[in-house]
Amino acid sequence: MRFPAELRAAVDAVTAEIPHFELARAAAELSVAYRGSNPCTRMDSNTKLGAYLQVRMPATFAAAGRVFNEIAVRFPEWQPRSMLDLGAGPGTAMWAAAEVFPSIQSFTLLEKDAAMCSAGERLAKASSTEAIRQASWRQGDLAQMPRSKTDLIVMSYVLGELTTDAQRAAIESARAHAGDLLVIISPGTPVDFQTVLAARQQLLGAGMHILAPCPHEVECPMASANDWCHFSQRLERSSEHRKLKGAELGYEDEKFSYLIASRTAHEQVSGRIVRHPLKYAGHVKLHLCTGSGLKQSTITKSQRKLYRKARRAEWGDVWSEE
Ligand SMILES: C[S@@+](CC[C@H](N)C(=O)[O-])C[C@H]1O[C@@H](n2cnc3c(N)ncnc32)[C@H](O)[C@@H]1O
Structure with a gap:
């Protein structure tokens, strides 16, 4: 899913006044933080906020878009009307959800950082989607989460910024108020995966069901x-993004972990591809997560239809050999 042109233009307008060398330095600091285990994204300067909008917002947008698409493909009939974005930053997940679920009429965004909120509101004003322009922005802590049921609740790249106790409290509150689905997205690092895993255990323990990525609800x-x-989503870099990163490539791969939890049980898929498929002449090797553990499956040319499917398969896809 491409970063919307109107959002790109709005981001460029918000960052236009910041000298390029300052943005580039802040972008480099953010990249280092995201490669580590503790990305501190406190927006203590306009420059840091600008760097977030230019280099991190497109990446988290791409990851959120991929996760929302997973829902839309699996449940094409699901038409959420409301979404609550917790730790919304500049509203990234809202923009991605609006592309995938045009049925959403009411967006509520809770974000503790005042500068993030005002940048997010400014970007939202530039949208051609009425629900984005009308979104309700609330500056505050996750502990003051709205106490009303919402079809879709999203926590995108925020759990890692909370203490363990605050994570558990936020997940419990989000679970209690998610009308249908609760989506958690985190950077695709081993440390962040532990956070997602703990959320999975907590949500299963509280009676929620896991729709994805797990094809089962047994122990991970x-x-x-x-x-x-973790998974990987490729995104295009804008020319500004490339310049800020001093990058040659016109794309980058965003690594992320995620969880889609549902209030109701749905039929499980039979497996998920959890590494890049290894595609050789005449056979494809798949690393799968299944209800009976991690497995490797080798699909050979003689399996004709399945082989054609395996050649098209990507890391993160659901997989069945029927
Ligand atoms: C890495 S950013 C992610 C922003 C956005 N969700 C995205 O995907 O681009 C994390 C955001 O969570 C916010 N945040 C962290 N702790 C919070 C809390 N306790 N309550 C509300 N927001 C919080 C931060 O201010 C920051 O804007």
Whole structure:
């Protein structure tokens, strides 16, 4: 899913006054923070906020778009009317959700950082989507989460910024108020995966069901294999994004972990591809997560239809051999 042109133009307008060298330095600091385990994104300067909008917002937008698409493909008939974005930053997940779920009429965004809120409101004013322009922005802590049921609640790249106790409290509150689905997205690092895993256990323990990425609700086999469940989403870099990063490539791959939890049970998929498929001449090797653990499956040319499907398969896709 591409970063919307109107959002790109609005981001460029918000950052236009910031000298390029300052933005580039802040973008480099953000990249280092995101490669580490503790990205501190406190927007203590306009420059840091500008760097977030230019280099991080497109990446989290791409990850959120991918996760929302997973829902839309699986439940094409689901038409959410309301969404609550917790730790909304500049409203990234709202923009992605509006592309995938045009049925959403009411967006509420809770964000503690005043500068993020005002940048997000400014970007939203530039949208051609009425629900984005009319979104309700609330500056405050997750602990003051609105106490009303919302079809879709999203926590995108925020859990890692909370203490363990605050994570548990926010997840419990989000669970209690999610009308249908609760979506958690985190950077795709081993440390952030532990946070997602703890959220999975908490939500299962509270009676929620896991729709994705897990094709089961039994113990996560990744954890015992000393591995971490994460995926990768390619996104285009704008020319400004490329310049700020001093990058040659016109794209980057955003690594992320996620969880889609549902109030109601749905039929499980039979497996999910949890690594890049290895595509050789005549056979494809798939690393799968299944209800009976992690498995490798080799699909050969002689399996004709399945082989054609395997050649098109991507890391993160659901997989069945029927
Ligand atoms: C990494 S940013 C992610 C922003 C946005 N969700 C996205 O995907 O681009 C994390 C955001 O969570 C906000 N945040 C962190 N702790 C919070 C809290 N306790 N209450 C509300 N917002 C919080 C931060 O201010 C920051 O804007």
